[in-house]
Amino acid sequence: MILIEKKGLVSGFLIQRYKRFLADVRLEDGSVVTAHTTNTGSMKTCWEPGDRVLLEPATNPERKLKFTWLAVERPGGWVGVETGMPNRVVAEAARRDVLPGLTGLREVRTEVKYGAERSRIDVLAQDAEGRQVFIEVKNTTLKEGNWVLFPDAVTERGTKHLRELQAMVREGHWAAIAFFVHRTDVDRFDAARDIDPAYSAELDRAAQAGVAVLPLAVHLVTRQETSGLWALGWELPGLLPWAPRR
Template identity: 50%
Template structure:
């Protein structure tokens, strides 16, 4: 995935109201950027941190800038949760998740479950279906170890139950964790942050839901999901 234009650098002043971030740009101007990330962003929202924003030329947008990348622990971290589905789709189309590489068509945001939409539905010519849910990961509390979630996620817990239901109906279902920080080679659950999600995850795996994790190469010109991440769950 390439950014459509060069990112604009600056320093984070504060992130607030979940979806807003005040940033002091390198040219000295102050802007408010959209933060497309509903999580706690632990370790990524410290005032003074280096950040990079994309800039929109859409006159209908209330906020011209969007927060895309943060620097943490000396590496670039992708924080925009609007991108993971595209990144995982590109990885699937390129065959980078081998266990999910055999499909004839891929559809996004297909209705399923209880008033939900699956991130990706993989279908084969013979009718076989694989339901794929994507979760963004950027929490690191121990060097090299990514964790999910970084806040309580009732929505994530609901998705696990619905994936398990798809397996019970005779389909494949998979959870793909997209790790948007290149300094993590392993992934675990942050059960202390959301024990309910951890319990639901265990039940989903026991029901037959598959789990995969893929890491990203994060650059200022784009982001690509390119490398396997080891599950220690």
């Protein structure tokens, strides 16, 4: 089931990514454009020069950068690099009651303020018994062998989110951390323990405290339309196993 689909996308080949927000792309017609990238992280293992990419044209004619980089084709399959999509897809799955690992949700809202540390929860819903369900969503793309890992850089903010989810559990609510595995060439998940030991230890504590850990398998559906433009869709077929590397 495709939860969200984008059409009218432009294909090209990556030249370079730089200054965190920018990527130069050579389009099929040979012209070179600079695209906006919403992923400000390291993007390790997500791209190499020459990879095919899909760009979304801007709808605002006044926008300086006319394209946004959505996905890149790696040797093992497509990788999603637009960091706004995971929240949208998870929220849509919750609304349709097809979110793997969490069913029976209703009253789905997004970006709701909560917690003592003044955060915003990505998705807030209610279960069938009226309890609040707090869902934090993390775009997850770092590949090592068959594993996908999170985070790809030290994240104090992510560690704070885990503490707040545990606080919600102690208050009697439900809480989950959804790792949105935005690539199709991996089959198991773990924390990136060498990159951020503090986050990894907090994730273990959160799981022991009752926070549900949901490594969401993501299927990126691509097709080229008769116009030559592309379409890109997102599916959530299930969960990957949480399999510690050590």
